[in-house]
Amino acid sequence: MGAMPIWSLRYPDDFSEDCPVELAARTRYLPDRDQLKQMFCSTRAMLGDFPLSVIWQVKRWGEKKGKYRLYEAAWLGRELKEQGITHVHTHFAGIGARTAWWMSKFYGISYSFTGHANDMFCSNDDPLLLQDLVDQSSFVVTVSDFSREWLLIQCPDSSAKIHRIYNGMESRCLPASGAKTLPPKIVSVGRLITKKGFQYLVEACALLRDSGLDFHCEIIGNGPLEDDLRYQIQQLRLDDCVELAGALPWQEVNSRLNASSVFVLPCVSDDGGGMDNLPTVILEAMNAALPVVSTRLAAVPEMVDEGITGFLVDECDASALADAVGHILKMPDCGQAIGRAGKDYAEKKFSVVQTVSSLMSLIKQSL
Known part of the structure; x- marks a missing residue:
C-alpha cells in the first residue's frame, strides 16, 4: 500500500513550522465554505455535477444544522470515487467523522475514525450523534483503555469494532544536554483552559515557595485563562518564580523540557464534562526523560506508572501536587532516574511504529 492521500476540510490560517514539509505537500483541501455554499445554493447549480440521489438528500436536509457536512461529503465523495478510494479514516468524532458518515450514505465509501477526548466525552446539539457515527463505521479507534471502556458503555452493541x-x-x-538549570525548573505545557488545571499548579508553587524550596516554574502556552492566571500569580506574590511563557515553537519547547527537572500537568475535568484523555504533552515530557507529576484522571494512569515513571495525585489537590513535585526537587538523582525509566517506558508502550502498524492492520481488514 503506497502513501495514502490526505484531505483536509479546512485550510489552516497558518502552517506550523513543526509540520513536515512532505506531509504538507501531500495534503489537499476542499473548497471553502463560500464556494461550497455557491455550489449547493440551488438544484440548478447542483444538476450535472452531483448524482440526483445526493441532490435529493441535500435539498431534503435544507437549512438544518450540519448542512455543510452534506456539502463537504457530496463534493469530496465525488472526488474520492473518481480516484477509486473506497475507505476513509478520520481523526476525532467531529466534523471529519460526520462528513465521512454522509459520504458513506451518498457514495457507499466506508469509513473509520479515531476518537480522542472531548470529541466523545462532551455532548453537542449536532443531529448526528456519537452513536450514529459508531454504528455506521467499519471500526472505531480510541486512544486509551479508559476511553474504550467509556465508549463501550455508550455503544454496547458495537463492542466488536471498538479498538484501543x-x-x-x-x-x-x-539530544538532551544533561545540564539542568539552577534553580531547578518545573515546566508545564498546554492551552490555558480549565481542564489543564494550571490554577492548582500555581497554588502548589505558593506552597513550595512557603516551604523554603528554591525553583522556577514555567507554564508554556496561551489561552483564555491567561489574565486569570497572571492575577493569581500576582496575588500570591509568585512573579519572581512562576512565569507564563506564552506559546512557543516545538524546538524551543523541547529545549526548555531538556533544561527542566520535572514536568507537571495537573489536569482536571471541567463543568461540561470535558477532560484530557491521553495528553500527548505527557508523552513528549517522557520522551525528554523528565519525571512526570499529574493527576489520576482518565487515561493518565496508563501513561504514568506510579512511583516508577512519575507520581499521580487526585485532581484539584494543590497540596498533594506540591508534595509530589517537592519530593522530586529535593531528590534530583531520584528524579533523573524516574525520568530515564519514563523514557524507556514510553518508547516501548507508545512506539509510533507499533501504533501505525495496528491501525494499518484494521484499515486493511476493512477494505
Missing part, C-alpha cells in the same frame, strides 16, 4: 490504539510517539526530541 495508543497515540504513537516518535523519538524526535533534540
